[in-house]
Amino acid sequence: xxxxPIYQRAWFFVLPVLVxxxxxxxxxxxxxxxxxxxxxxxxxNFFWNGAGWFQGLFDPTTDxxxxxxxxxxxxxxxxxxxxxIEIPLGIAVALCIPRHxxxxxxxxxxxALPMLIPWNVVGTIWQxxxxxxxxxxxAALNGLGIPYNDTQDPLSAxxxxxxxxxxxxxxxxxxxxYAGLKAIPDAFYQAARIxxxxxWAIFAKIEFPKLRKVLxxxxxxxxxxxxxxxxxxxxxxxxGPGEATSFLSLDLVKIALGxxxxxxxAAMSLVYNxxxxxxxxxxxxxxxxxDQKGDA
Amino acid sequence: xxxxxxxxxxxxxxxxxxxxxxALKKLDHVWEQGMAYALLGPSGCGKTTLLNIIxxxxxxxxxRLLFDERDxxxxxxxxxxxxxxxxxPVIYDTMTVAENLAFPLRNRRVPQPQIDARVAEIAAMLxxxxxxxxxxxxxxxxxxxKISLGRGLVRSxxxxxxxxxxxxxxxxALKWELRSKLKxxxxxxxxxxxxxxxxxxxxxxFADRVVVMNDGRAVQIGSPADLFERPEHTFVGYxxxxxxxxxxxxxxxxxxxxxxxxxxxxxxxxxxxPGGKIQxxxxxxxxxxxxxxxGVPVQVRRIDDLGRRRLAHVTLGSCPLIATVxxxxxxxxxxxxVDLSPAxxxxxxxxxxxxxxxx
Numbered sequence: 001x002x003x004x005p006i007y008q009r010a011w012f013f014v015l016p017v018l019v020x021x022x023x024x025x026x027x028x029x030x031x032x033x034x035x036x037x038x039x040x041x042x043x044x045n046f047f048w049n050g051a052g053w054f055q056g057l058f059d060p061t062t063d064x065x066x067x068x069x070x071x072x073x074x075x076x077x078x079x080x081x082x083x084x085i086e087i088p089l090g091i092a093v094a095l096c097i098p099r100h101x102x103x104x105x106x107x108x109x110x111x112a113l114p115m116l117i118p119w120n121v122v123g124t125i126w127q128x129x130x131x132x133x134x135x136x137x138x139a140a141l142n143g144l145g146i147p148y149n150d151t152q153d154p155l156s157a158x159x160x161x162x163x164x165x166x167x168x169x170x171x172x173x174x175x176x177x178y179a180g181l182k183a184i185p186d187a188f189y190q191a192a193r194i195x196x197x198x199x200w201a202i203f204a205k206i207e208f209p210k211l212r213k214v215l216x217x218x219x220x221x222x223x224x225x226x227x228x229x230x231x232x233x234x235x236x237x238x239x240g241p242g243e244a245t246s247f248l249s250l251d252l253v254k255i256a257l258g259x260x261x262x263x264x265x266a267a268m269s270l271v272y273n274x275x276x277x278x279x280x281x282x283x284x285x286x287x288x289x290x291d292q293k294g295d296a
Numbered sequence: 297x298x299x300x301x302x303x304x305x306x307x308x309x310x311x312x313x314x315x316x317x318x319a320l321k322k323l324d325h326v327w328e329q330g331m332a333y334a335l336l337g338p339s340g341c342g343k344t345t346l347l348n349i350i351x352x353x354x355x356x357x358x359x360r361l362l363f364d365e366r367d368x369x370x371x372x373x374x375x376x377x378x379x380x381x382x383x384x385p386v387i388y389d390t391m392t393v394a395e396n397l398a399f400p401l402r403n404r405r406v407p408q409p410q411i412d413a414r415v416a417e418i419a420a421m422l423x424x425x426x427x428x429x430x431x432x433x434x435x436x437x438x439x440x441x442k443i444s445l446g447r448g449l450v451r452s453x454x455x456x457x458x459x460x461x462x463x464x465x466x467x468x469a470l471k472w473e474l475r476s477k478l479k480x481x482x483x484x485x486x487x488x489x490x491x492x493x494x495x496x497x498x499x500x501x502f503a504d505r506v507v508v509m510n511d512g513r514a515v516q517i518g519s520p521a522d523l524f525e526r527p528e529h530t531f532v533g534y535x536x537x538x539x540x541x542x543x544x545x546x547x548x549x550x551x552x553x554x555x556x557x558x559x560x561x562x563x564x565x566x567x568x569x570p571g572g573k574i575q576x577x578x579x580x581x582x583x584x585x586x587x588x589x590x591g592v593p594v595q596v597r598r599i600d601d602l603g604r605r606r607l608a609h610v611t612l613g614s615c616p617l618i619a620t621v622x623x624x625x626x627x628x629x630x631x632x633x634v635d636l637s638p639a640x641x642x643x644x645x646x647x648x649x650x651x652x653x654x655x
Binding site for chain 1: 351352353372373374378379380382383384386388389390391399400403404444447448
């Protein structure tokens with residue numbers, strides 16, 4: 001039946017990849033797992049701690065549990081706010097980008113610019129921009145009599161980081177949506193004109209349904225990135241004032257590298273990783289499933 | 297319900313320098329209320345441009361467009377009261393089939409009871425009644441196109457319904473069914489319909505009047521019989537009929553034509569002809585092969601058996617010609633003759649037909 005030659009030596013070709021994955025992912029990952037179930041008194045002496053680190057992490061009454069819960073809530077809230085602003089805004093921007101002519105290139109380049117700036121540079125730009133003494137934004141707001149101080153006032157710090165993220169990443173949503181809109185054949189718009197559809201009906205009945213697949217990707221990407229956000233708040237607020245903007249990643253780095261609390265940090269990073277994976281999986285299956293249900 | 301007048305309509309995409317730059321050359325025509333027209337021509341001949349000018353998707357660079365007496369040349373599509381069905385089905389797939397059909401009416405704020413009645417009527421005509429409440433997605437191409445057709449037909453007050461090669465994506469077997477359905481709908485609704493196609497069978501079976509277009513120009517407007525029996529232009533002769541008309545270079549002397557030294561009697565007299573390239577045209581259907589003894593002698597090169605009929609490829613002198621082989625006729629050797637029916641012989645000067653005088 002099956003006359004395919006069996007040639008086991010071909011496995012050797014896979015070896016380089018296996019070695020690469022081993023060194024880049026598996027061994028570091030297992031080290032983290034190792035740290036998460038052991039405790040160390042230094043001098044590289046480890047002893048077994050079982051689920052101890054995890055128990056502390058999930059118990060909000062402990063110091064580490066409280067920090068973790070707070071950071072997680074802040075992080076989820078941040079992702080939610082960012083998605084609620086960036087997705088509708090991105091769609092709106094995409095609808096306004098011209099579809100033909102020389103303006104297309106100019107507009108697309110201008111829109112893509114924020115995405116080309118490295119994270120820490122974005123952070124630095126906004127850190128200076130927000131300063132009350134020499135920053136255009138901070139000085140102008142205070143000059144107008146609006147109390148604004150991103151190093152003292154949690155609301156100011158939060159809005160700075162949210163606006164910064166919107167500035168940095170709405171372009172990506174807009175470009176994805178623009179690509180989705182461009183893929184709609186002209187005949188749909190012509191038919192809509194013949195059918196006498198108003199602008200809102202064209203959006204609701206033609207454009208939005210055709211954008212759904214692109215939007216799933218946009219939401220996924222934006223969720224993951226906002227959930228992992230590190231560099232920009234690190235540079236702008238350093239997690240403050242107080243704990244106001246210390247997100248999971250900021251806290252994790254503080255625990256691991258600041259306090260060299262390896263057990264807690266390992267447990268936290270594993271849980272953090274699992275949360276990201278689970279949320280993405282739930283979101284993805286939910287949206288694709290909803291799509292199939294619509295087909296029936 | 298209206299009569300649509302094209303008053304010197306012409307269109308060029310971009311800025312025209314010569315006449316060649318016009319996608320649609322100057323055209324005057326009146327589309328009568330209640331008639332079914334077909335716009336027939338090869339790809340790129342300007343049919344769709346003309347259709348889009350009527351629907352308002354394209355604004356003509358020259359001329360005026362009148363719906364009855366009203367000048368609509370610059371009016372946007374939405375205000376023209378016109379329906380158009382496109383080559384590829386356009387479906388709003390988040391809506392049900394019924395909502396799709398109702399969409400043009402709902403956008404125009406037609407009262408709901410009227411919408412329901414009309415949707416039911418159109419769905420019945422197109423056999424969509426059983427699908428009305430399902431979502432309009434994952435349907436076959438022909439079901440989708442039926443919905444598109446339905447949306448085109450659902451408004452009872454439209455000035456015209458325009459079809460832009462609507463059956464291209466449909467299976468051949470269903471094409472017949474849908475075409476006869478459209479024909480029935482046309483009879484039932486008494487609407488002006490304009491149907492663009494490059495398929496002559498489609499055009500000739502659907503339309504009362506066919507506009508044959510070539511290279512941006514309307515070469516002939518007439519009934520299917522006119523186009524077949526009296527093509528006004530050699531292009532119409534070639535394009536309509538399968539195979540197309542035979543054209544033989546000829547010299548004319550009164551009521552006889554001279555083709556390569558053979559004398560062929562004509563059905564009319566052509567005393568004075570303008571100068572130019574003179575051709576004699578006859579359809580293969582009216583050139584009958586015979587064994588000899590009368591007719592014009594020809595050399596038979598090959599006979600194609602098409603099942604329903606046989607066609608002989610012959611040479612008359614040095615000119616190729618296609619003739620019909622009568623049933624039951626057998627042939628030995630390549631010597632034969634053709635009978636060219638004088639009533640169906642036409643004379644063309646520089647590709648345009650010249651009307652003869654009664655002999």
